[in-house]
Amino acid sequence: MKNEKYALGVDIGGTNIKLGIVSSSGKIVFKTMLPTNRRDGPDEVISQLKKGIKSILGKKKYKIKGIGIGAAGSVSSKDGTVSNPPNVPGWKVVNIVKIIKEEFNVSVFIDNDANAAAIGEMLYGVGKNYSSFALITLGTGVGGGLILNNKIFQGITGAAGEIGHISIDHNGRKCNCGAHGCVEAYVGNHYLIDIVKKELLDHKDSKILELINYNTDLLTPIIINQASEADDKYANDVIEKVGYYVGCALSTVANLLEMDTFIIGGGVSAFGRPLIDSIKMTIKKNVLKILKNRINVLQAQLKNDAGVIGAASLIFYNSKLN
Amino acid sequence: MKNEKYALGVDIGGTNIKLGIVSSSGKIVFKTMLPTNRRDGPDEVISQLKKGIKSILGKKKYKIKGIGIGAAGSVSSKDGTVSNPPNVPGWKVVNIVKIIKEEFNVSVFIDNDANAAAIGEMLYGVGKNYSSFALITLGTGVGGGLILNNKIFQGITGAAGEIGHISIDHNGRKCNCGAHGCVEAYVGNHYLIDIVKKELLDHKDSKILELINYNTDLLTPIIINQASEADDKYANDVIEKVGYYVGCALSTVANLLEMDTFIIGGGVSAFGRPLIDSIKMTIKKNVLKILKNRINVLQAQLKNDAGVIGAASLIFYNSKLN
Numbered sequence: 001m002k003n004e005k006y007a008l009g010v011d012i013g014g015t016n017i018k019l020g021i022v023s024s025s026g027k028i029v030f031k032t033m034l035p036t037n038r039r040d041g042p043d044e045v046i047s048q049l050k051k052g053i054k055s056i057l058g059k060k061k062y063k064i065k066g067i068g069i070g071a072a073g074s075v076s077s078k079d080g081t082v083s084n085p086p087n088v089p090g091w092k093v094v095n096i097v098k099i100i101k102e103e104f105n106v107s108v109f110i111d112n113d114a115n116a117a118a119i120g121e122m123l124y125g126v127g128k129n130y131s132s133f134a135l136i137t138l139g140t141g142v143g144g145g146l147i148l149n150n151k152i153f154q155g156i157t158g159a160a161g162e163i164g165h166i167s168i169d170h171n172g173r174k175c176n177c178g179a180h181g182c183v184e185a186y187v188g189n190h191y192l193i194d195i196v197k198k199e200l201l202d203h204k205d206s207k208i209l210e211l212i213n214y215n216t217d218l219l220t221p222i223i224i225n226q227a228s229e230a231d232d233k234y235a236n237d238v239i240e241k242v243g244y245y246v247g248c249a250l251s252t253v254a255n256l257l258e259m260d261t262f263i264i265g266g267g268v269s270a271f272g273r274p275l276i277d278s279i280k281m282t283i284k285k286n287v288l289k290i291l292k293n294r295i296n297v298l299q300a301q302l303k304n305d306a307g308v309i310g311a312a313s314l315i316f317y318n319s320k321l322n
Numbered sequence: 323m324k325n326e327k328y329a330l331g332v333d334i335g336g337t338n339i340k341l342g343i344v345s346s347s348g349k350i351v352f353k354t355m356l357p358t359n360r361r362d363g364p365d366e367v368i369s370q371l372k373k374g375i376k377s378i379l380g381k382k383k384y385k386i387k388g389i390g391i392g393a394a395g396s397v398s399s400k401d402g403t404v405s406n407p408p409n410v411p412g413w414k415v416v417n418i419v420k421i422i423k424e425e426f427n428v429s430v431f432i433d434n435d436a437n438a439a440a441i442g443e444m445l446y447g448v449g450k451n452y453s454s455f456a457l458i459t460l461g462t463g464v465g466g467g468l469i470l471n472n473k474i475f476q477g478i479t480g481a482a483g484e485i486g487h488i489s490i491d492h493n494g495r496k497c498n499c500g501a502h503g504c505v506e507a508y509v510g511n512h513y514l515i516d517i518v519k520k521e522l523l524d525h526k527d528s529k530i531l532e533l534i535n536y537n538t539d540l541l542t543p544i545i546i547n548q549a550s551e552a553d554d555k556y557a558n559d560v561i562e563k564v565g566y567y568v569g570c571a572l573s574t575v576a577n578l579l580e581m582d583t584f585i586i587g588g589g590v591s592a593f594g595r596p597l598i599d600s601i602k603m604t605i606k607k608n609v610l611k612i613l614k615n616r617i618n619v620l621q622a623q624l625k626n627d628a629g630v631i632g633a634a635s636l637i638f639y640n641s642k643l644n
Binding site: 053061074077083084132144146153154155157158159160161162163166167168169170171172177178179180181243248251252253255256257258259260285286287288289290291 | 360396405406454466470475476477478479480481482483484485487488489490491492493499500501502503511567570573574575577578579580581582606607609610611612613
């Protein structure tokens with residue numbers, strides 16, 4: 001299209017850095033990826049990041065308005081920094097925005113990956129139709145992004161939206177963050193797999209065990225989903241329980257913010273309709289009367305490209321704001 | 323003062339309607355009260371409300387800019403309505419703003435009492451120094467108000483801020499609202515008294531029992547506070563526990579909104595320093611690393627007049643916004 005503008009979206013994940021040129025109507029027109037090499041430390045990650053950006057900017061076809069970056073961990077969008085991302089040895093606080101701006105001399109925005117995904121859903125996904133919603137990403141970690149009146153709510157330094165660290169039980173499971181009962185400690189990938197491994201000892205007839213050839217090291221959310229699709233009762237129960245835990249946390253978001261719309265993204269959201277139904281039922285059951293008949297729970301629309309489109313959307317979103 | 327402006331603040335409580343003329347610098351220059359007569363139904367409450375306003379407007383000395391009303395229960399500040407307030411038989415949805423505007427022909431704003439208290443603290447209390455804070459009121463119910471970037475956050479219809487209905491235990495005590503583990507179900511007056519009554523069976527040496535002459539019907543938060551001031555160990559434990567429960571709920575507010583400042587109001591906040599310390603310690607222990615060293619927990623400053631000053635502040639606040 002003649003009036004399309006373009007931005008470069010960069011999704012810094014634990015395994016790969018994904019990059020894509022995204023149009024202002026939310027389409028990826030070119031994409032690539034390279035390994036994050038996070039175990040080699042911050043300098044190597046930054047070097048990979050620059051390499052990736054250089055390679056994609058070499059494709060001269062699209063003039064970009066800027067570079068949007070989504071990253072896991074503690075990101076200050078205001079300062080442009082990423083602090084202590086998971087599993088990168090030696091990384092304390094790194095000002096990625098400054099580094100990339102100096103190298104490429106374009107406008108650069110960064111946000112945590114869940115906030116970027118929320119902005120992506122607001123501009124290009126199922127969030128288009130709602131002025132306020134909470135997005136939750138279910139993956140290794142459980143992240144969140146809050147859209148309030150068509151704006152991302154970032155808090156004082158940009159760290160708001162940590163839905164994964166809503167405690168649903170003050171006496172509950174210990175979370176990596178040090179607190180007890182965070183919803184991440186029930187439905188974050190590792191925690192979930194851990195729980196299921198133990199429970200399988202009492203569910204020896206579950207199809208999950210057949211699918212992994214009785215080797216629980218092969219257990220993944222995808223396997224649980226496959227068993228559920230083959231109508232395995234225990235797998236169904238697991239998905240319902242995940243929905244219940246997530247629903248408990250989102251009920252708190254609902255009551256606190258009078259929030260009625262929730263978008264579910266991330267890998268575990270592949271549990272699909274049964275997960276969505278369980279989340280919705282739990283929220284409706286738990287929230288105050290005024291909210292009961294207004295609750296929407298929706299599957300995120302951007303799926304696999306959420307990271308790159310979300311990151312690029314930071315550019316279009318921020319240029320609208322300014 | 324020459325340039326002072328004035329507003330009428332009206333606090334509709336369960337027992338009394340309190341009214342006061344409040345200056346734009348937050349001072350009450352005249353006040354009065356009359357019984358709510360809530361058991362006689364909505365018409366009687368409205369009639370008392372009009373009577374109170376008439377009597378105070380009869381004092382011609384002050385020209386008022388408008389009438390601000392704070393009310394318990396489900397208030398839509400946008401529609402001007404109060405829905406199903408606690409313990410008023412026959413009250414469904416009543417548009418108080420419309421009724422009072424028509425009768426007195428002045429500008430009228432309404433909000434729930436916790437939101438009004440939060441605005442009051444922002445304009446005239448300890449909240450003056452913070453651009454964002456969460457206020458929690460500890461009384462019969464547990465209410466809340468969220469100030470985000472110097473504005474009250476009301477949600478879609480004005481029902482946001484229900485801190486009392488943050489669940490701290492999805493398997494916990496049943497709350498009046500129907501959900502389990504709401505913090506109100508642990509520290510709301512009736513619930514708290516209920517818990518203490520039962521626990522006193524195992525604390526027969528507590529000074530609380532002396533103070534109430536062994537008649538547990540006389541048990542109130544004030545008595546617990548008296549016993550604590552006389553260094554009663556069990557009473558101290560109760561206050562610490564109240565702080566712990568409140569702190570658990572506020573940790574969720576902190577993580578979700580990157581909120582670092584909390585103001586504690588309402589009757590139970592008379593527990594004072596030991597309560598504040600316990601809340602603060604619990605929050606610091608539970609929140610994400612980025613927040614741990616930034617947590618402020620403060621006692622509300624407006625105390626007994628919080629209702630009337632908060633209600634009047636709706637007028638000064640809204641006239642600034644418009």
